Amino acid sequence: MHYTFSDRVQSLKPSAIREIFKYAADPTVVSLSAGNPAPEAFPAKEIAEISANLMERDPISALQYSVTEGYAPLREFVSDYMKRSHNVGSDLDDILITSGAQQIMDLTSKAILNEGDVVICENPSFIGSLNTFRSYNARLVGVPIESDGMNIAALEDALKKEPNAKFIYTIPNFQNPSGVTMSEEKRHAVYELAVKYNVLIIEDNPYGDLRFAGEFLPCIKSFDTEGIVIYAGSFSKVISPGMRVGFTIAPKEIIQKLVVCKQGQDVHTNIWSQIVCFEFLTKYDFDAHLARLRAIYKEKAAYTMALMDENLLPNITYQKIDGGLFLWCNLPEGTDMQKFCLDAVNNKVCVVPGSAFMANPEDQTNSFRINYSTPTNEQLKKGIEILGKMAKEI
Amino acid sequence: MHYTFSDRVQSLKPSAIREIFKYAADPTVVSLSAGNPAPEAFPAKEIAEISANLMERDPISALQYSVTEGYAPLREFVSDYMKRSHNVGSDLDDILITSGAQQIMDLTSKAILNEGDVVICENPSFIGSLNTFRSYNARLVGVPIESDGMNIAALEDALKKEPNAKFIYTIPNFQNPSGVTMSEEKRHAVYELAVKYNVLIIEDNPYGDLRFAGEFLPCIKSFDTEGIVIYAGSFSKVISPGMRVGFTIAPKEIIQKLVVCKQGQDVHTNIWSQIVCFEFLTKYDFDAHLARLRAIYKEKAAYTMALMDENLLPNITYQKIDGGLFLWCNLPEGTDMQKFCLDAVNNKVCVVPGSAFMANPEDQTNSFRINYSTPTNEQLKKGIEILGKMAKEI
Numbered sequence: 001m002h003y004t005f006s007d008r009v010q011s012l013k014p015s016a017i018r019e020i021f022k023y024a025a026d027p028t029v030v031s032l033s034a035g036n037p038a039p040e041a042f043p044a045k046e047i048a049e050i051s052a053n054l055m056e057r058d059p060i061s062a063l064q065y066s067v068t069e070g071y072a073p074l075r076e077f078v079s080d081y082m083k084r085s086h087n088v089g090s091d092l093d094d095i096l097i098t099s100g101a102q103q104i105m106d107l108t109s110k111a112i113l114n115e116g117d118v119v120i121c122e123n124p125s126f127i128g129s130l131n132t133f134r135s136y137n138a139r140l141v142g143v144p145i146e147s148d149g150m151n152i153a154a155l156e157d158a159l160k161k162e163p164n165a166k167f168i169y170t171i172p173n174f175q176n177p178s179g180v181t182m183s184e185e186k187r188h189a190v191y192e193l194a195v196k197y198n199v200l201i202i203e204d205n206p207y208g209d210l211r212f213a214g215e216f217l218p219c220i221k222s223f224d225t226e227g228i229v230i231y232a233g234s235f236s237k238v239i240s241p242g243m244r245v246g247f248t249i250a251p252k253e254i255i256q257k258l259v260v261c262k263q264g265q266d267v268h269t270n271i272w273s274q275i276v277c278f279e280f281l282t283k284y285d286f287d288a289h290l291a292r293l294r295a296i297y298k299e300k301a302a303y304t305m306a307l308m309d310e311n312l313l314p315n316i317t318y319q320k321i322d323g324g325l326f327l328w329c330n331l332p333e334g335t336d337m338q339k340f341c342l343d344a345v346n347n348k349v350c351v352v353p354g355s356a357f358m359a360n361p362e363d364q365t366n367s368f369r370i371n372y373s374t375p376t377n378e379q380l381k382k383g384i385e386i387l388g389k390m391a392k393e394i
Numbered sequence: 395m396h397y398t399f400s401d402r403v404q405s406l407k408p409s410a411i412r413e414i415f416k417y418a419a420d421p422t423v424v425s426l427s428a429g430n431p432a433p434e435a436f437p438a439k440e441i442a443e444i445s446a447n448l449m450e451r452d453p454i455s456a457l458q459y460s461v462t463e464g465y466a467p468l469r470e471f472v473s474d475y476m477k478r479s480h481n482v483g484s485d486l487d488d489i490l491i492t493s494g495a496q497q498i499m500d501l502t503s504k505a506i507l508n509e510g511d512v513v514i515c516e517n518p519s520f521i522g523s524l525n526t527f528r529s530y531n532a533r534l535v536g537v538p539i540e541s542d543g544m545n546i547a548a549l550e551d552a553l554k555k556e557p558n559a560k561f562i563y564t565i566p567n568f569q570n571p572s573g574v575t576m577s578e579e580k581r582h583a584v585y586e587l588a589v590k591y592n593v594l595i596i597e598d599n600p601y602g603d604l605r606f607a608g609e610f611l612p613c614i615k616s617f618d619t620e621g622i623v624i625y626a627g628s629f630s631k632v633i634s635p636g637m638r639v640g641f642t643i644a645p646k647e648i649i650q651k652l653v654v655c656k657q658g659q660d661v662h663t664n665i666w667s668q669i670v671c672f673e674f675l676t677k678y679d680f681d682a683h684l685a686r687l688r689a690i691y692k693e694k695a696a697y698t699m700a701l702m703d704e705n706l707l708p709n710i711t712y713q714k715i716d717g718g719l720f721l722w723c724n725l726p727e728g729t730d731m732q733k734f735c736l737d738a739v740n741n742k743v744c745v746v747p748g749s750a751f752m753a754n755p756e757d758q759t760n761s762f763r764i765n766y767s768t769p770t771n772e773q774l775k776k777g778i779e780i781l782g783k784m785a786k787e788i
Contacts, residue, residue: 001621003647004560009505012654035459042457048449055442063436063634065429099493099638099660106659110529111403115509132658135504166398227395240457242665244493253397260406264526265500266493270664271636 008115008137023345030383033350034374035176035325037237038300041293041373043280047240050279051272062272068263070097070247071274077281078233078247086208087222088231094255096262099269101206101234101246104258105132107265108167108202108230108248111257113138118165120158120199122150124357124365126176129169129204141165142359145175147319149182152189159197167200167230168193172220173208174324177357177369181322184217191223199228200254206234209290211323212298227251235277237325238293243273297323297373304372304380311388318370325373328354331366335394341368343390349383402509402531417739424777427744428768429570429719431631432694435687435767437674441634444673445666456666462657464491464641465668471675472627472641480602481616482625488649490656493663495600495628495640498652499526501659502561502596502624502642505651507532512559514552514593516544518751518759520570523563523598535559536753539569541713543576546583553591561594561624562587566614567602568718571751571763575716578611585617593622594648600628603684605717606692621645629671631719632687637667691717691767698766698774705782712764719767722748725760729788735762737784743777 023029054062069075075095082088089095098104105128113119115137121130123142130140141158144151149172159165168190172182182190194201203220221231230250235243248258262268280286301321308318308327318329329351331337341353354365372380417423448456463469469489476482483489492498499522507513509531515524517536524534535552538545543566553559564584566576576584588595597614615625624644629637642652656662674680695715702712702721712723723745725731735747748759766774 001645003645005505005651006508008508009651009655012651037458039454039458042454044449044453044457047457048446048453051449052442052446055438055445059438059442060433060436063438063441063636064431064433065630065635099664102658103660111399114400114402128658128661131654135655135658236459241459241661242457244660244662244664251395251397257399257403257406260525261403261529264496264522264529265659266497266638267522267635268638270493270638270667272667273664 008135012131012135023350029345029348029350030375030379030386031350032370032372032375032383033352034371036374037241037325038296038373041296042240043284043289046280046284047276050276050283054275054279062275064271066268066271068259068268070095070269071271071278074274074278077278081281082233082249086219088219089221089249090224092227092251093249094252096248096255096258097269097274098246098248098262099266100236100241100244101204101232102128102132103262103265104230104232104246104248105129105202107258107261109133109136109138110261111254112166112200116164118162119167119169120155120162120165121169121359122171122175123359123363124177124354125169125359126171126204127356130357130359133169140359142363145178145180147180149180149186150190152186152193155190156193159193159199165197165199167202169202169204170220171204172217173205174210174321174326176207176324177326177352177354178328179319179321179324179326181217187218187220188223191220191229194228195226201229202232203229204232206237207324209238210293210297210325212294212301213322221249230254238290239277239280243270243277245269245273245277300372300377303377304384307381307384311384312391315391315394316387325371327370327372329368329370331368332394333366335366337366337368340390344387347386347390349386351387402529406525406529417744423739423742423744424769424773424780425744426764426766426769426777427746428765430768431635431719432690432767435690436634437678437683440674440678441670444670444677448669448673456669458665460662460665462653462662464489464663465665465672468668468672471672473643475675476627476643480613482613483615483643484618486621486645487643488646490642490649490652491663491668492640492642492656493660494630494635494638495598495626496522496526497656497659498624498626498640498642499523499596501652501655503527503530503532504655505648506560506594510558512556513561513563514549514556514559515563515753516565516569517753517757518571518748519563519753520565520598521750524751524753527563534753536757539572539574541574543574543580544584546580546587549584550587553587553593559591559593561596563596563598564614565598565601567599567611568604568715568720570601570718571720571746571748572722573713573715573718573720575611581612581614582617585614585623588622589620595623596626597623598626600631601718603632604687604691604719606688606695607716615643624648632684633671633674637664637671639663639667639671694766694771697771698778701775701778705778706785709785709788710781719765721764721766723762723764725762726788727760729760731760731762734784738781741780741784743780745781
């Protein structure tokens with residue numbers, strides 16, 4: 001049988017990162033290529049307690065079909081919490097619980113994009129989201145990211161040139177892969193441009209709570225008097241990614257369409273995990289838990305950056321981070337980045353070539369991504385020392 | 395802000411069934427409109443034991459990111475089990491674990507259908523799947539369903555007329571909503587026609603294991619020497635729907651595309667629930683569990699059909715069932731079915747109008763769907779007696 005696939009998936013390839021995971025599965029290879037939360041960051045004991053109690057008290061509520069919108073007490077908690085802690089959400093908005101924040105990208109694309117429409121994104125940006133947009137035959141237009149976020153002139157230029165742009169996709173905090181946090185000034189500028197050119201914004205904020213230094217900056221959604229921002233939140237980095245629970249706060253009319261799309265996609269998000277998240281958030285001290293996570297990541301990031309300073313500089317440079325999970329490393333101009341990443345695998349250390357994150361195949365980059373949260377300190381030392389030896393030979 | 399949505403969702407409406415659930419939420423209304431497994435059918439005690447043990451032994455495996463394809467031991471078990479028990483799966487095939495079987499409909503549509511392509515389905519058929527196909531701008535062509543499955547002449551006619559038909563969607567066992575089981579002869583005929591006209595088949599089999607009378611019939615997938623059948627399986631009806639774990643067994647080349655689409659949709663299925671399913675299937679006696687479920691449904695269906703015989707006949711007729719969750723009730727010709735269903739709600743009993751399940755809005759039906767698995771026996775008695783009074787007044 002010769003299979004004929006849809007136009008939209010003809011050219012889609014498996015995520016380069018997930019392909020790299022196959023090398024990373026070799027136990028002799030140090031993987032700096034993942035994006036997993038540190039295993040010690042999971043509130044495993046608390047989750048076990050909550051779940052045991054739930055299964056004792058009311059197992060049917062956790063095992064039966066539920067509603068597409070999500071577990072009502074969790075939606076109410078998220079609404080209150082996001083308003084109180086981030087000034088996110090208004091009477092214009094509603095909340096949908098999703099199967100991870102990744103699903104928000106898919107549902108939004110499905111509800112908003114016609115084939116050939118344009119998505120404007122930071123360049124580089126998160127490959128998982130970019131691939132979702134591509135899977136709806138969207139055309140990606142990348143806006144270069146600087147040390148304080150998108151180049152605003154380039155953003156306006158793109159908005160002018162692309163009348164079919166439907167939304168701007170941004171990760172304002174500790175961006176994946178660049179580690180960059182957008183300045184407050186640029187957050188306002190992005191919002192104002194979106195209003196001016198009548199496009200939506202998807203504000204993807206999986207790492208915002210993992211700030212271990214510096215001041216918290218306001219979410220773009222907190223400026224949203226016009227109802228143009230779709231906020232994507234996730235419990236993957238602060239509770240557990242395996243449970244696949246995320247949420248979106250967006251204008252009611254948009255949420256209604258996302259709900260209809262979600263009905264056809266997975267009916268509802270795993271209700272057992274939704275209830276466990278809700279009880280963890282409300283019966284335990286979530287702020288103290290976040291403080292504990294920040295301490296873990298602060299120490300681990302400091303350890304990693306000290307190793308990088310010692311081993312990688314001056315040939316491989318990088319920007320210091322105040323949170324998140326990723327460090328973006330720049331090779332000297334003229335270095336063959338793809339070859340460097342391949343050599344690294346052969347030397348038993350796995351990083352992600354920056355090309356995986358570019359909006360278009362012709363966009364050039366000399367950078368690669370390192371993750372510091374998944375490996376142990378021993379693995380970080382071993383891996384960065386190998387990269388260091390390679391750096392000296394550039 | 396005026397929002398512009400994609401062409402594909404402009405006309406999509408929330409599932410009529412889910413809308414009816416809103417009436418059904420009124421505690422004074424008897425709901426015969428759901429499709430939930432009987433609460434007493436859940437292996438709640440076993441799930442609690444497995445989960446407690448897992449959280450004690452290896453919580454990180456249940457809480458960390460996992461692979462898109464699904465939990466490897468579960469995939470291996472499903473592969474062996476489906477081969478052994480249903481002769482489903484061959485060297486041509488691979489397995490993907492999904493977030494419920496609903497996700498298989500979405501991933502397959504995304505990977506196979508271009509906008510405007512045709513899906514051939516039984517008429518009536520499951521609204522959740524039909525809406526997913528619609529959400530990819532597919533055109534639905536309905537083939538009338540008879541007491542032994544699709545009208546084969548009408549199927550061939552549709553295949554001849556529709557060169558852009560990409561797949562046939564069928565629920566061969568205890569079809570939702572009609573309760574019909576396709577005869578073995580027709581299963582072969584559907585398969586042969588699909589081969590002849592070079593289209594795929596999605597065989598959706600959520601209820602097959604819930605046969606409480608009569609002989610098990612072979613799956614269409616068990617004939618699949620050509621690699622044209624995408625088999626959709628689910629643990630929702632035999633373990634728990636709240637956990638959202640399903641699986642598809644399909645040709646390798648198709649599975650590869652579904653995996654790429656799933657990466658962009660929810661990364662992977664809740665891994666905690668995947669492990670719990672695997673351990674329930676392998677550490678407990680799954681066959682004994684299925685026997686217990688069949689006994690529950692056999693008794694409950696017999697109770698319901700006795701009530702229907704007593705109260706609804708002769709004005710409202712229905713076909714007896716040997717399994718599954720649904721009964722399809724036919725009003726006398728000339729009765730206004732929509733009005734009958736609305737009157738029923740006003741009389742405090744909720745059923746689903748058959749029009750919700752039709753492939754196209756102009757397709758006429760005089761039938762409505764009853765579910766017997768969710769209500770208690772007291773509710774069944776009360777609800778069917780109300781319908782009986784209404785039947786006498788037709």
